Amino acid sequence: MKADILVLCAAGMLVSAYLMVGQRALFTTIRLYGLQSLLLAVVAATIAISEARPELWVTAGVTVALKTILIPWFLMRVIDRIGIHREIEPFLSVPASLLVCVGLTVVGYRVSTGFPEGAGGVSHHLIGVALSLLLVGLFLMVTRKKAITQILALLTVENAVFLVAVGVTSGMPLIVELGISFDVILAVLILGILVRRIVDRFESMDVSRLSTLKG
């Protein structure tokens, strides 16, 4: 029962990443990220119950608080302030991007087959999903031109790492977990500030325009 929930949530996270790749509106992308973080919290919760690990509840709580509520709110405020709602044409068309994502998922999964069966035969699935999520997130970063989308892609990669941290090892030491979450949030805040300064200076969030430093 526990294994099914975990695999279901992990698969859900991967699907949300796929939707992100296909999505053009920024608001929806942020909401998808919020959903993804929520599923991560559910994974943490189920493991907390099944493994009787009280500190995972704290992790789940922090994930919900920070990544499902605070970060999407902050990014939406940044977009409102700037007023740009649509993503401009990415480098690769959506069907081609999806094909590449499928390829990356195959790669992620092939690698995870060699992994040991964790508690309840779940971990090699989780690692497979996490790796695929990571590769898709990275691919999203490479193809999308908007600064906000790059931040979201980076956060997807972070989520993949946290998925491994929570799912495979049933929780890292708590203090480290908190320290890491705090740093991620700090990074996002600074990225947000930078985006606003870039938009003030360049009147656009298009990162591909930022290419004067050559050689």
Add this chain to the structure above:
Amino acid sequence: MNPAVGLPIVMALRLATLAATLLAARRARAARLIAFPGSAAASVVTMLTAVSVLRSGSPADGVWFVHRASQLSLSYSVDGLAAWFLLVLSVVAVPIAIFSIGYCSSPHFSRRSAFIGALYNVLLGAVELVFVAGDAIAFLFAWELMTLATAALVATEHEERESRSAAYLYLVMSHIGTGCLIAGFLALASASGSLSFSAALSGAVAPGPTRHVLFALFFLGFGVKAGVIPLHIWLPEAHPAAPSSISALMSGVLLKTGVYGLMRVCAFGLGAPSLSWGVFVVALGGLSAVLGVLYALMQHDLKRLLAYHSIENIGIILLGLGAAMMGLAYGRGDVAAIGLAASLYHVLNHAVFKGLLFLGAGGVVMATGTRQIEQFGGLLRRMPWTGLFFLIGALAISGLPPLNGFASEWLTFQAFLFGFRGSTDSLVHFLFPLSGALLALTTALAAACFVKAFGISFLALPRSRAAGEARESPAVMLVPQAFLAALCIALGLFPGVVLQTLGGVTTSLTGGELQQDPLWGGLGLGMTSGLESFDHLVPAMLGAAMAAGLAVAVALTLRRAGAAVRRVPTWGCGGELTAGHEYTATAFSKPLMMIFQAVYRPTRQVEALAEASPYFPREVRYHAEIEPTFQRYVYGPLVDRVIKVAAGMKVLQAGSLHAYLAYVLVLVVGLVLLVWWRG
């Protein structure tokens, strides 16, 4: 003065002089009077050390300095070969140091005297370290230091574009050479287990292709520094750009560090040299000799002309060395001994007469302010002593008896003759006479070139106002030239003495006994290849016969005492003879340019400026250019391709963040697949 005592004194002296010069940097005169006499003193000590090792024949070694951090120790070992090159260095370094005192006082260099003086000491110290280095790290340490000091000296007048580009070209080529040396030495060290030369260069290298690769690496590394064709293109740029006293040192000594390396490692360090190596060295030696002199003929910048002649003389040295290597390949130790003796003798001779010529050129350039021969003329009347010494240098470099150039070329011919007699191999029967013919052609062309250089610069009417008002160099610059001129004559007249000192060196390296039959107590030398007869060279006999002939000639033409010889104007076909009528350097070398067109591929422009009718031009301008084949066809494309590739690679950092992220994505996917594949 054995090396254990001598060398530390030398290094202490050099460091003290360096420190004192830097302290006195502000006052140019003081800096000059500290730097150069100090380095002259140190060179004298080096000479004493070298002589003691040569005479005692017992090598001495020890450790300089252990670099505590990396446990790499810099040791020294002075054997016969190193002592000989130290002797060559110090014999030339002392007069050049004294000459520099005068030369650097010219308004052009005086404010840079401290810079030149300090670097002169660093350079000499580095060269001495190169010759006495006992292990790879000490050798590379000194080698690189020497390159940097030389490059800095070439760039002393860094206002001019060509000295900057000359210094840079020198630095790049030497550095690529040093890269090969580092690779070679470290490969040797790992093959023989230790960095010290005694182990690494004892010929214990595994046979097969690695030896040939090592030989190629070392030849490339040392060939660049020796200025062998086709690695020579930096030489005609760097020598003229440097101050003349430094160019004398560069031509006289620095090229010899390359030759020393070729001898120490390529010829006698990698075990018995294989035949193909010997043939390669002889071939490149011949090529360098002929092409060196051919290019020298076409140069009208006095210092470039002398620089190309250095290439020619290095070619002659390599011919001797190549003959020695082929002798060793056939197991004929005695032929190898003669070949090596010939090339070592020419190393000393070239250092002496090239040093003399460059010092003379320095005096002339300082007096007239330009290096173009076409501007000179009639300098013998204004600068009689410089003219006389330059003439003696010219006679020596053209290999004319009884001076020293002839003695070493005679020995090289003997090496070819004995090599030919000693073997029945058809390759030798083809190659040695051909090399003999090439050597003869080179000597004759050198004679033609120096008739032009001396005749056009020093004789007849001055072609420019500067040449007309040139003043003779001060005594401090003439005395060293006199010393070197006297040395040219002495080395020419006493070959026997030189060969005896060389006997020990050649035997220790080639194992072949140098059968000598010294005639008239060192005045002459006798060589044999073990066959019936000895061939002798006694230049003193010829000197006596010439003196007798001169006496007869003077007696025949003796007039009544006191009757002054009538001075008449030279026949000018009816018109009044001016400097314009004189033969120019271009005209003098025109026939040879026509004959060797295939080599030069000259391009010429003739402009006739005529007003009324084209048949009566007021003025005709003639300009001929010979094609720099190596620059245009070898190095030009190479450098362009490197720049093109570098420019192509620049696209890697083209500013787009997405590209950078893509690199990371590719790397991650690649490594993940690698893990899976290796898993």
Add this chain to the structure above:
Amino acid sequence: MPTTVIHPALLALGVLLQSAGMLAVAPLLKVAIKKMKASLQNRQGPPWLQGYYDLAKLLRKEPLRSETASWVYVAGPRVYFAAAIAAATLVPVLTAAAPLESAGGILLLVGTLALGRFALATAALDTGSPFGGMGASRDMTIAALAEPALMLGLFTSALAAGSLNLGVLVRGLVAQGPSFHPSDLLAFAGLLIIVIAETGRIPVDNPATHLELTMIHEAMVLEYAGPDLALVEWASAVKELLYLTLLVDLFMPVGIATSLAPGALLVALAAWALKVFALAVVVTLVETTNAKLRLFRVPELVSVSLGLAFLALAVRFF
């Protein structure tokens, strides 16, 4: 085995005798060649002693010196003369040993002649007249081309005898007795061309003209007059005799004396005179039947000679 060291005094006497002899005979050879050319052209040619008369006349004349010239101009002819004499003493003439044979052999001979040529060319430049420059440039060019062929030709016989010492070489040939090897013919032809080039005979240089287009040796000495000119003329005569003697020694050593006995010396003198005369005839024939080559055709002639020399080497040793 080290050769017996001849006592220096005996050496000096040998040098004196040989140089005096060569000096005496040289003008005779020049006149002989002129007379032969004249007889081929149905002329009588100058009297036999004309050479000595010219020299005597020139020696009595007043020496002149150009204003622009320095001491090099004065030293040129004298060094040229001394070099010619010194070279003369290096070659065995009557006896199978030359007085200065152990001074350096063939290489020293070539070197000494080169020294003489260097001195004359430099002196020619000192006058400042275009003729001097042109003569010096052409003479050095031809010499530069001729030297490798000369060296290769001499090398062949030296390699056969195993030594560069002319005395040893001739003694080897005499000991061997008259033998004929095809390579000798090739080497002889090659060297003959070089001798013609070196002594400034017709196909390469025209000794009898003052036309600037064709003269090489004459152009160098255009400015000289009086005693200086005498020295130069005499020296070039000695040089010519020296070259012919060298050819005789290397390829026709028959009749040369092996001991100092007066009888042998007389036979040697007769043989030497006959052989030199024969060579003079050959040179004259070549001179009268050929026209002077343009300067830039001379390299082809020299390369023929180089080819012959190399062929001689190949035939003998490969």
Add this chain to the structure above:
Amino acid sequence: MNLLVVTLAAPLITAAIGGLGGPRQFKETVMIGGLAITFGLCLATAGRFLGGGVPAAFGDALRVDGLSALVLVLCGFVGLLSGTYGVGYLRRNEERRLVTKRMRREFFGLIPAYVFAMLLVSVSNNLGILWVAVELTTLASVSLVTFHDRDTSLEAAWKFLVLGSLGLAFALLGTVLLFAAGQGRLGEGMAALNWTRFMQVAPQLHPLTVRLGVVFALIGYGTKAGLAPMHTWKPDAYREAPSPAVALMAVGMLNGALYCILRIHLISKAAIGPEFSGGLLLTLGLLSVLVAVPFVLIQWNLKRLLAYSSIEHVGIMAIGVGLGAEAGVFGALLHMTYHSFAKPVALFSAGTLAQLHSSSDLGRIQNGTFTRTPVASALLVLSALIITGSPPFGMFFSEMTILRAGLIGSHATATGVFLAALSVLFCGFVFQVGRIVLGPPRDPSDRRQPLPERFDFGMGTVIAAALLAVVSSFYLPGPLMALIRAATAVVWGDV
């Protein structure tokens, strides 16, 4: 109080005081004093380690062994050097009224904070704290990159942060995977992530997870070190940040990232043998040296030139470790020490030259600087010679040791390529430096005249640092040598 805690606290307090406010004079003395005390404390900690003790804190989360002692001392030294030069640098800008209040606050606050983060990295035994410390350095340096607030500095900052965060995400994943490979054997709580614990348990770690973990960890920390192909942020960041900050990043961050890479390499060596991570390091190292070649040959900016030089040097250190011979490791650590002495001198002299000529673009600094600004040009030439490994200076010996290790370890081709790249890099460097230093003085009529050179505080520091770099090439103090040998023992021998 624990010595280690005091050492870490010192820069933090300096940052706090510096960042708050107060007159410029006060802030300068606080900064230099604080950093001097920090360096003293680092020396004391190293001294205690050499005396046999193993300083530790927070239950072994922070622990000083041979390797960390060496990195601690080097980072402390660079911190002090950058601080003092920074004061001089800022004074010069103050005279030209280029410094705003924000800049001053950021400068005096962030540089000590950066030093704190570096020291934290070099002493952290716990992989979690190690990651947090590296993240802190990244965040601290972002605002340093946007110090001059130009358009290009925003672009550089964005790229720096995006690539940096991505790298750190991989590093985190690597750490987690290594932790997962323990499958519970590492124990519970904070101590589970201690490096010492990993080393004890290493043989039982699951090989495939370790391999994947090492891959991600090396890519992550490699990004921070500037190993190719993750180096792309470095040239942009170096051009934008002020020279003192660049020195901190070039030496402190490089040593710190190398420290992390070595920790991961040691775990992998203990678990699955040195071939995998050694080979990866060797490849990335070679790639870094090769990537630097074209950009040194054709370069338009002095600071970017020095950026590629530090990419080359981190490549050399990675090659040294990757060659898998003790001489190689010793060479790499020796190279790190010499690099920490020499690179600041190069950056400071380049910075001073750029300040005097009001631009660091090679095109805009008209050639002939030797005549107008002789001391700065001479220092630049001297430092160029040092960092290109010319003989009389130390790097020649360390590069020789690495090359020799390469040939002993039968990596002939790799060593050959490495040697060729070194030669070409030397030529490129000398050309670029020669291009601006030599040549005729600029004609007086040209209005863009460089500032007259004054012997002020900043110049004094640079000359002192240069003297130190030259002296260190010949004589390294005894204790420092002991530290290097201890660090080699850690990296090469079993702990």
